[in-house]
Amino acid sequence: MGRALRALIFDGQISLTVMDTTDIVRQAIEFHKLSPLSAAALGRTLTAGTFMSLNLKNDGDKFSVTVKGNGVGGSIVVCGNSALEMRGMIDNPRAVLPLKPNGKLDVAGCVGTSGRITVLRDIGLKEPYGGSCPLVSGELAEDFAAYYTYSEQQPTAMSLGVRIGVDYDCVGAGGVVLQTMPGCEDKTIAAAEELIGNFANISGMIENYGLDGIAERYFKGVAFTEYFPKYKCICGREYIERVLLSMGEKELRDAVKEQGKIEVQCHFCDKKYTFSPEDVDKILGEARE
Numbered sequence: 619m620g621r622a623l624r625a626l627i628f629d630g631q632i633s634l635t636v637m638d639t640t641d642i643v644r645q646a647i648e649f650h651k652l653s654p655l656s657a658a659a660l661g662r663t664l665t666a667g668t669f670m671s672l673n674l675k676n677d678g679d680k681f682s683v684t685v686k687g688n689g690v691g692g693s694i695v696v697c698g699n700s701a702l703e704m705r706g707m708i709d710n711p712r713a714v715l716p717l718k719p720n721g722k723l724d725v726a727g728c729v730g731t732s733g734r735i736t737v738l739r740d741i742g743l744k745e746p747y748g749g750s751c752p753l754v755s756g757e758l759a760e761d762f763a764a765y766y767t768y769s770e771q772q773p774t775a776m777s778l779g780v781r782i783g784v785d786y787d788c789v790g791a792g793g794v795v796l797q798t799m800p801g802c803e804d805k806t807i808a809a810a811e812e813l814i815g816n817f818a819n820i821s822g823m824i825e826n827y828g829l830d831g832i833a834e835r836y837f838k839g840v841a842f843t844e845y846f847p848k849y850k851c852i853c854g855r856e857y858i859e860r861v862l863l864s865m866g867e868k869e870l871r872d873a874v875k876e877q878g879k880i881e882v883q884c885h886f887c888d889k890k891y892t893f894s895p896e897d898v899d900k901i902l903g904e905a906r907e
């Protein structure tokens with residue numbers, strides 16, 4: 619399970635979120651058999667998504683974010699809900715690029731430096747609403763900060779990181795997010811910008827100190843509220859049946875006739891669902907009732 623700590627700091631002028639998403643990224647690696655580079659790109663997006671989930675206000679609220687760039691990893695999709703259940707996928711789970719000169723994974727090369735972040739929120743209104751923002755750097759933290767600052771008019775500073783160990787396992791992942799509250803003074807914004815500079819290596823800090831160590835070091839005495847986000851896919855046979863029905867009866871019948879069966883693989887957890895011609899008859903029959 620992941621863990622997040624939230625509090626208001628600087629006399630209530632800045633909201634602070636510190637996240638440990640190591641277990642969420644581990645689960646994503648296990649489901650999708652991710653290369654270290656794909657794990658870093660999807661893991662950072664899952665961490666930004668965890669922050670989005672934490673901001674959902676009502677039970678049943680949910681969101682999806684798509685990062686569509688021109689990098690070798692292709693598009694990344696992350697979804698989450700108010701229960702802090704996260705899931706995600708990347709077009710190319712096995713993306714590989716040479717390390718950058720500083721020895722770090724080339725996340726910008728995986729995501730791309732040109733493209734868009736698009737967010738859709740479903741909070742029980744008639745239509746989902748959302749926003750979109752061009753990619754700034756492809757390293758993702760700056761991109762999500764820009765999304766909040768420009769698309770949602772919510773000045774934001776963010777640090778995201780994923781560390782992959784020698785055996786391709788995630789050894790530390792997380793993020794720090796600072797957002798201004800209404801009435802935030804200029805000098806507080808400057809102080810917040812300085813503060814975020816401490817967390818350039820957030821994944822290494824999570825690995826070495828953990829969330830509590832970070833809180834102790836930088837936020838001594840702050841009263842945090844604690845949250846427990848996790849990776850959880852919402853798919854199930856019934857869910858997949860609804861997706862199949864949305865194809866339309868003729869298309870569904872043609873597909874099962876052609877292939878003898880229909881195989882659907884969930885994009886978020888790679889689970890396979892198989893439907894025989896009899897299954898298809900049954901689904902269509904039930905849909906008519």
Ligand SMILES: [Zn+2]
Pocket residue numbers: 851852853854884885886887888889
């Ligand atoms: Zn699934």
